[in-house]
Amino acid sequence: MPSYEYKSVAARAAAIEQGAGRPAAALVADVRGSADGFFAVTDGMQAQAWQQTVRWTTGHETDAALIVPMRLGEVLIRHADLEIGYRPRTGRPRSSAITSTAR
Numbered sequence: 001m002p003s004y005e006y007k008s009v010a011a012r013a014a015a016i017e018q019g020a021g022r023p024a025a026a027l028v029a030d031v032r033g034s035a036d037g038f039f040a041v042t043d044g045m046q047a048q049a050w051q052q053t054v055r056w057t058t059g060h061e062t063d064a065a066l067i068v069p070m071r072l073g074e075v076l077i078r079h080a081d082l083e084i085g086y087r088p089r090t091g092r093p094r095s096s097a098i099t100s101t102a103r
Contacts, residue, residue, distance in 0.1 A: 051063060
């Protein structure tokens, strides 16, 4: 059953723009809430479910197993967006560093 995080790419862009001026505390609460919801669903997933193909709003398809490292990347980008002094290390991260921090 298809389910998308946004109705369209334009809706995603609008939601990001709408939230851009919100205070950091509100953004942190959103991330925590979405992480809690994500883990509530995924903690009970069977191993074979992670091999299913998922389709993003953009139409890009990937294995469900890549959702966690992709989400981590998105969170790291948003940390930098907050302009509170966080900067990712330069250079290419090792995949083990990404996967070992995934829940």
